[in-house]
Amino acid sequence: QQQVKQSPQSLIVQKGGISIINCAYENTAFDYFPWYQQFPGKGPALLIAIRPDVSEKKEGRFTISFNKSAKQFSLHIMDSQPGDSATYFCARSLINAGGTSYGKLTFGQGTILTVHP
């Protein structure tokens, strides 16, 4: 089974700081890597996603960078805000050669981010 190892388990940063969450994966050629944000009492919400043929993707204050040789990708949250306090999950969707993922996401264990004002 393809695993996703996420670190750290928890992270505390000051307002305005940079939050960095890492995920390591086993090698595979066809994958799609979404990141989700979950607030207490809510379902996960898609934050940003990347494919392995792209080394970096930025959306607002959120950036995913992809290091294929290290088999690792990272989420950077710039200018972290108290409203960013949530649990973040990296995930992978194994896609077959035909380009179908069959709706199965494998998630990392999650990172609880706390941003202090």
Place this chain on the structure above:
Amino acid sequence: KAGVTQTPRYLIKTRGQQVTLSCSPISGHRSVSWYQQTPGQGLQFLFEYFSETQRNKGNFPGRFSGRQFSNSRSEMNVSTLELGDSALYLCASSLPQGNADTQYFGPGTRLTVL
């Protein structure tokens, strides 16, 4: 556009009972996936349905089953409930787009087994 809805939001059952959870996907979405979320195991994939057919299944016992209707609404059933089945059950819908599916999650059903 309305998001994914799940009913009920909260359930309390006792060991040995069975339970049925319901999920209505985003309008136009044809794929529905179910996940179990617990503090210890995190988010784990249960199964996925597309056009009323189960396409993929996770590593859960046969007590966990599901189905999808012609309007894409889905239900999952857990029979002979065990204490360890207490969890948040999440449903996600997606519109398969070829190379990658973007899954949109509902708020979940919190199941407590006593």
